[in-house]
Structure formats: structure tokens, C-alpha cells
Amino acid sequence: QVQLVQSGAEVxxxxxxxxxxxxxxxxxxxxxxxxxxxxxxGQGLEWMGRINPNSGGTNYAQKFQGRVxxxxxxxxxxxxxELSRLRSDDTAVYxxxxxxxxxxxYWGVDYWGQGTLVTVSS
Amino acid sequence: xxxxxxxxxxxVSPGQTARITCSGDALPKQYAYWYQQKPGQAPVLVIxxxxxxxxxxxxRFSGSSSGTTVTLTxxxxxxxxxxxxxxxxxxxxxxxxxxGGGTKLTVL
Numbered sequence: 001q002v003q004l005v006q007s008g009a010e011v012x013x014x015x016x017x018x019x020x021x022x023x024x025x026x027x028x029x030x031x032x033x034x035x036x037x038x039x040x041x042g043q044g045l046e047w048m049g050r051i052n053p054n055s056g057g058t059n060y061a062q063k064f065q066g067r068v069x070x071x072x073x074x075x076x077x078x079x080x081x082e083l084s085r086l087r088s089d090d091t092a093v094y095x096x097x098x099x100x101x102x103x104x105x106y107w108g109v110d111y112w113g114q115g116t117l118v119t120v121s122s
Numbered sequence: 123x124x125x126x127x128x129x130x131x132x133x134v135s136p137g138q139t140a141r142i143t144c145s146g147d148a149l150p151k152q153y154a155y156w157y158q159q160k161p162g163q164a165p166v167l168v169i170x171x172x173x174x175x176x177x178x179x180x181x182r183f184s185g186s187s188s189g190t191t192v193t194l195t196x197x198x199x200x201x202x203x204x205x206x207x208x209x210x211x212x213x214x215x216x217x218x219x220x221x222g223g224g225t226k227l228t229v230l
Binding site for chain 1: 176211223
């Protein structure tokens with residue numbers, strides 16, 4: 001069965017960076033885009049970007065360009081999302097989510113990680 | 123940047139029909155997807171490609187599209203359907219994803 005297991009909660013100071021991992025199992029890792037979505041406390045879902053695990057190609061939301069880097073390690077079926085220059089309003093639960101179907105034009109996601117709470121506080 | 127617009131809240135009585143809309147300029151060109159999220163849980167895909175229903179999702183959930191608006195319809199609403207619902211799509215170039223602001227469905 002498809003599983004996405006994320007790394008544990010993090011507490012960071014403003015200006016620092018955080019790197020969240022997402023280990024996939026139960027399917028061919030390189031066959032499906034991996035998206036990253038965040039949700040601030042009491043707020044809605046926010047799309048951050050996606051990575052093609054096969055090529056390493058990425059699309060980042062304009063809001064995060066210059067601050068976010070998405071990478072992957074195909075040898076261990078793991079995707080990573082690193083966010084730099086953290087601010088207090090980056091406090092949120094960060095999710096990885098697998099695209100439902102392969103293909104550049106497909107945006108729906110069907111499996112989600114359990115979420116990683118990142119708290120930014122001085 | 124591209125935005126999808128949803129009503130903040132919708133209220134219905136049990137057994138009635140709930141309709142949640144999502145508007146965006148690129149929706150005639152890009153498919154829409156709908157997610158249900160209950161407190162403390164990850165979202166669940168309930169509709170994909172405007173109107174397709176994943177396996178395991180009850181038949182009372184349906185989706186439709188008309189021009190720049192897509193609609194999630196829940197027929198015969200049950201108490202367990204109370205949740206936040208989000209639409210998702212992409213901009214016209216197919217480069218950036220986007221979520222709507224979410225709609226809180228209250229079952230009276």
C-alpha cells in the first residue's frame with residue numbers, strides 16, 4: 001500500500017532553514033510527481049510546489065521562489081523540501097502529497113503524508 | 123498570482139443538498155479537484171478531473187463544471203460530511219498549482 005512518512009516536528013528560529021523529508025513506499029517513486037502543501041494554524045491549504053522525482057524538475061509557487069528548494073533521492077525513495085530565511089508566519093504543518101496520476105498536466109493528489117509541524121519562534 | 127474563489131461557509135440540514143462553488147479564470151482550461159478535510163486530519167480527494175469520483179468516495183459526492191466555475195455537490199448530506207472543502211487547480215499556463223481558500227460545510 002502507498003505510504004508517505006514524513007520527518008518529525010521542528011522548532012526553528014527566525015532566519016534559519018528547515019528541511020523536511022518524505023519517504024515513499026508501496027509504489028514506483030519515480031513515476032509520480034510529489035507536491036508540497038502547507039497549512040498554517042486555522043488557515044487553508046497552500047500549494048508550495050512540486051518535484052518530478054524522475055528528472056528532478058521542479059515548479060515552485062511564485063510566493064516561495066528563492067526560498068524553497070525541493071529535491072529527491074531516488075535511491076531511498078525520499079523527497080525533501082527545504083525552506084530558508086524562516087519567518088514566524090512560516091509556522092505551519094507541511095505536507096507532502098503524491099500526484100494521483102503521472103503526467104505534467106495532472107494536479108490532483110491522492111496520498112498525503114502525516115504532516116510535519118514546523119514552528120518558527122525566537 | 124492566480125486565485126480560486128470559494129465561499130467561506132455553507133450550511134445545510136441533514137438530507138438536503140449542499141453546493142460549494144469555486145471560481146477561477148483558468149478553470150475552462152484546467153481540471154479542478156476537490157478535497158475534504160476534517161479537523162486534525164490530512165485532506166482526502168473526493169472529486170478529480172472536475173467530476174470523477176475516486177473509489178471509496180460515496181456516490182452522494184459529485185462535481186460539475188460550467189465556464190469559470192466548478193461546483194461540488196453533496197446530495198443527501200450526512201452529519202459526517204461536516205468538514206472543510208478545498209478546490210484545487212492550476213493556472214492557465216499549467217505551471218503553478220493553487221488551492222481555493224476553503225469552505226466550511228456545517229450540517230445543522
